[in-house]
Amino acid sequence: MTEKLIIHGGETLEGELEIAGAKNSALPLIAATLLTDKEVLLENVPGLDDVQTMLDMVRELGKEVKNTGPNTVRITGSVSSNQAPAELVRKMRASFLVLAPLVGRTGRAEVPLPGGCNIGTRPVNLHLEGLEKLGVEITQDDGGIIARADNLRSTDIFLDYPSVGATEQLLMAAVCAKGTTTIYNGAQEPEIRDLALFLTELGADLSLKGSILTVNGGNEFAGGKYEVLSDRIAAGTYMLAGIATGGRVKVESVDPASIKPLSLKLRKAGVKVEENEHSVQVESQGRPDNLEVITLPFPGFPTDLQAPITSLLTLAKGKSVVKETVFDSRFGHVAELSKMGADISVTNSNTVFIEGKKKLRGTEVEATDIRAGAALVIAGLAGEGKTEVYGMNHLDRGYSDLQSHLESLGGMVERVGENE
Numbered sequence: 001m002t003e004k005l006i007i008h009g010g011e012t013l014e015g016e017l018e019i020a021g022a023k024n025s026a027l028p029l030i031a032a033t034l035l036t037d038k039e040v041l042l043e044n045v046p047g048l049d050d051v052q053t054m055l056d057m058v059r060e061l062g063k064e065v066k067n068t069g070p071n072t073v074r075i076t077g078s079v080s081s082n083q084a085p086a087e088l089v090r091k092m093r094a095s096f097l098v099l100a101p102l103v104g105r106t107g108r109a110e111v112p113l114p115g116g117c118n119i120g121t122r123p124v125n126l127h128l129e130g131l132e133k134l135g136v137e138i139t140q141d142d143g144g145i146i147a148r149a150d151n152l153r154s155t156d157i158f159l160d161y162p163s164v165g166a167t168e169q170l171l172m173a174a175v176c177a178k179g180t181t182t183i184y185n186g187a188q189e190p191e192i193r194d195l196a197l198f199l200t201e202l203g204a205d206l207s208l209k210g211s212i213l214t215v216n217g218g219n220e221f222a223g224g225k226y227e228v229l230s231d232r233i234a235a236g237t238y239m240l241a242g243i244a245t246g247g248r249v250k251v252e253s254v255d256p257a258s259i260k261p262l263s264l265k266l267r268k269a270g271v272k273v274e275e276n277e278h279s280v281q282v283e284s285q286g287r288p289d290n291l292e293v294i295t296l297p298f299p300g301f302p303t304d305l306q307a308p309i310t311s312l313l314t315l316a317k318g319k320s321v322v323k324e325t326v327f328d329s330r331f332g333h334v335a336e337l338s339k340m341g342a343d344i345s346v347t348n349s350n351t352v353f354i355e356g357k358k359k360l361r362g363t364e365v366e367a368t369d370i371r372a373g374a375a376l377v378i379a380g381l382a383g384e385g386k387t388e389v390y391g392m393n394h395l396d397r398g399y400s401d402l403q404s405h406l407e408s409l410g411g412m413v414e415r416v417g418e419n420e
């Protein structure tokens with residue numbers, strides 16, 4: 001039987017939840033370990049399929065990887081191959097991030113073009129143009145990208161768009177280039193700061209001022225110990241699940257500033273939000289008010305919470321509008337939410353119109369990507385009756401211990417079937 005999550009909806013979620021390390025931070029940090037031959041200890045590494053894919057990747061490239069605790073990984077050894085295996089890159093777009101550390105360290109990298117979520121066109125032109133400015137010669141053949149550089153050279157780079165991945169890629173290249181590189185219009189997501197702090201731990205000299213990143217490259221890399229930042233998107237997902245069920249959820253071990261865009265929107269919808277130093281609690285005050293949401297690079301509203309907040313808004317009072325500007329097609333959840341009785345439609349200008357209803361009803365739905373899956377779980381928890389969510393492989397990429405976390409908050413969920 002195909003694996004699925006069965007949710008018996010209608011239970012009110014209440015309680016506290018410790019949030020694990022961020023997938024989107026762990027992935028670039030693991031890629032960055034290719035920059036050093038010294039031992040690196042990463043703590044708070046989430047147990048996720050995507051993280052495993054990146055660990056397999058650095059292992060294939062020569063690193064020794066050992067789990068030394070439930071969420072601690074020791075990575076040692078030197079790079080012995082500069083060819084990234086196609087099957088790993090196709091599984092996950094973020095594995096493309098090994099390009100810069102490989103070429104920076106070894107002078108050559110062969111990396112197939114990436115796969116990843118099914119959320120629209122995701123080119124890598126900004127990665128490649130930036131690397132070329134840093135002195136990397138890029139060619140492309142059927143196998144993907146071949147990058148060569150005897151020496152990277154420092155430069156000024158302007159990104160036409162503050163791409164998270166391109167900023168991370170170029171930071172990892174810039175720390176290998178002697179002299180000062182400045183990246184203008186870089187991404188400002190908290191995961192970028194986390195990568196910068198990790199690179200600093202490894203001996204890099206860099207500073208971030210808003211969207212301007214300055215790197216004094218060419219230092220020797222050391223080893224080090226680093227704790228991965230907590231997952232603001234997982235935190236936001238559980239906050240939304242709590243509200244959608246009319247409950248109260250406190251997410252712990254998170255930086256409230258990293259989820260401010262969500263917290264402020266929820267307050268606007270009438271939700272009670274309490275922020276402490278390392279936690280945020282949300283408490284439903286009845287059906288939320290309608291909202292207008294537009295996704296933007298940080299500190300704008302995160303595209304990764306677009307689908308989850310859409311689920312909440314199908315239950316809000318009145319008409320809501322959600323506009324996606326970061327990805328060109330990220331609406332796999334919309335048709336599934338309609339199946340559950342939501343009054344929702346999407347236009348070809350990437351805008352979702354929602355007329356809030358009092359109830360959703362459980363049915364069979366299919367997750368098409370990680371966050372669409374999260375949206376369906378939220379809808380299932382809030383809906384009446386039984387919801388069966390297929391496409392668990394997507395949820396496993398981004399949510400660790402999903403079932404037990406929901407159960408600990410009082411949700412009734414069971415996972416059945418086999419991964420095919």
Ligand code: UD1
Binds near residue numbers: 093122126127161
């Ligand atoms: C990262 C996150 C992902 C999140 C996204 C935006 C990871 C592992 N993933 O993805 O969860 O949804 O940031 O916050 O951290 N683009 C180009 N050219 C490029 C690069 C990007 O046009 O060279 C476009 C993309 O097609 C997309 C937009 O820029 O439309 C945003 O992409 P980007 O910020 O690069 O996202 P990712 O790093 O892929």
